[in-house]
Amino acid sequence: MKSLILAASCAAAVSGLQPAKADTASDAMAAEMYATSCSACHGRTGRGVSVYPSLQNRPVEYLVEKLEIYRSGQAIGPNSGLMIPNARDLTDEQIASLSQFISATFQ
Numbered sequence: 254m255k256s257l258i259l260a261a262s263c264a265a266a267v268s269g270l271q272p273a274k275a276d277t278a279s280d281a282m283a284a285e286m287y288a289t290s291c292s293a294c295h296g297r298t299g300r301g302v303s304v305y306p307s308l309q310n311r312p313v314e315y316l317v318e319k320l321e322i323y324r325s326g327q328a329i330g331p332n333s334g335l336m337i338p339n340a341r342d343l344t345d346e347q348i349a350s351l352s353q354f355i356s357a358t359f360q
Contacts, residue, residue, distance in 0.1 A: 279346070279350040280350065280353075280354065282347070282350060283347075283350040283351045283353065283354035283355075284354060284358075286347065286350075286351055286354075287351065287354060287355065287358075290339055291308075291339075291351075291355075294332075294335065295307070295308050298359065299355060299358065299359030300359075304331070304332070305332060306332075308355050308359055309359040309360070310359070310360060311355065311356060311359075312356060313349075313352045313353055313356045316351070316352035316355055316356060317348055317349060317352045320340050320343060320348045320351070320352065321340075321348060323336040323337050323339070323340035323341075324337075324340040324341060324343055324348070326341070
């Protein structure tokens with residue numbers, strides 16, 4: 254468990270992300286997931302890159318809803334082909350943690 258938290262903290266530090274509060278394994282996991290899976294398209298600061306949307310100022314509920322839709326395989330926009338495979342294997346806990354991290358970090 255300590256190695257997971259350390260790895261996630263390192264990933265967040267390397268990527269320049271400062272999670273609002275990464276004192277649990279869930280928070281650390283979410284920071285690592287964002288740094289390794291989301292930041293390439295949505296940016297290190299959540300502002301979006303090119304045609305990829307900003308995640309700034311998005312409420313948790315909005316993010317959970319979108320990730321659950323993508324996880325179900327339903328296309329809801331032009332980037333669905335990229336989002337569906339990324340969300341396909343996410344658990345409810347991962348979706349909740351990632352959504353909370355994004356909402357709290359990119360206010």
